[in-house]
Amino acid sequence: MPYGEIASLGSAERIKKILSLVLAGKVVILQGQLKAEEESRLIEDTMALIGHISGFRGIELAVLENKEEGAGAKFKNSVARMLIGQRNAMTVIGPANIVKEIKRNPKKLEILLK
Amino acid sequence: MGIFSLTKKFFSKFFKGKRKVKLGFYGPPNAGKTSLANKICEDWLGESIGTVSNIPHETRSVQFKEEVTIKKGAKELSFKLIDTPGIATKIDYEDFLKFGMGKGEAQKRAKEATHGVIESIKWLDDMDAVVVVIDSTQNPYSQVNITIIGNLAARNVPVLIAANKVDLRKADVKKVEAAFPEYDVIGISVKEGTNMEEFYESLFKLVRKVK
DSSP, X not given: OBTHHHHTSOHHHHHHHHHHHHHTTOOEEXXXXXXXXXXXXXXXXXXXXXXXXXXXXXXXEEEEEOOOOSHHHHHHHHHHHHHHSSOSEEEEEXXXXXXXXXXXXXXXXXXXXX | OOHXXXXXXXXXXXXXTTOOEEEEEEOSTTSSHHHHHHHHHHHHTSSOOSOOOSSSOOOOSOEEEEEEEEEETTEEEEEEEEEOOOOOSBOOHHHHHTTTOOHHHHXXXXXXXXXXXXXXXXXXXXXXXXXXXXXXXXXXXXXXXXXXXXXXXXXXXXXXXXXXXXXXXXXXHHHHHHHXXXXXXXEOBTTTTBTHHHHHHHHHHHHHTOO
């Protein structure tokens, strides 16, 4: 999902859209990153749904950031952010009954499915 | 911003000199938050704050000690201690069945645990300083750790990372330090009492950062 698809939405709508995809059994790979407050709100909303939707046990969530150092990289990232949204990160969100685990280290994500 | 928030902000500024620092303990389930909170309370109050267990989500509601005072030489530090339920992105009642629970009990625990996570997140807004407790035998790059710390950074809340369980062979404090280079990390073992003096010293430094 390109970040542009949710860029114009408010936080609540953004989370609602992501969760609706997850509840439909999809693993969302977002080109970009939610704000810190949105990530915690996503966890809150997920918790509120557990026990109310049959078979839903929560989500697996991981963010991989591109932490390039140096003035050149920072300039490139800020220009990219202005033009096409938050592109220097990738967020993976999947339903816990499909995604068993997301292993993360600084440079890679491993998604283990059930 | 609502009228309630504005009023709260006004009064908290007005009484800033008198208010007590609210020190929260956050982290994923089974990292040792309540064990650490118990250790502090036992060391300085002579009583514990909550029960601990190897079954995840033993703490399912926020627990307090209104006033804890720790002393180091002539220095004294008082705070309200807030122990929060572990934050998780998934809770499956079937995981509790493995610990010998019946289905009804496991479902009840899961439901309470989901409420506990929501309560923990809501309390983030009220913290003055936070100790994030991480199990140093686990991968520190878990999104729960990153989300908690990211939220505290966004709120300008000072953070100390306690990398617990250093008594275990798999513990890797260096990895925790590498994951969070902007923060003070202290390796401790609540079980063995390792590095507790240094931990208390770090608490003084942490609370000094509260604005």
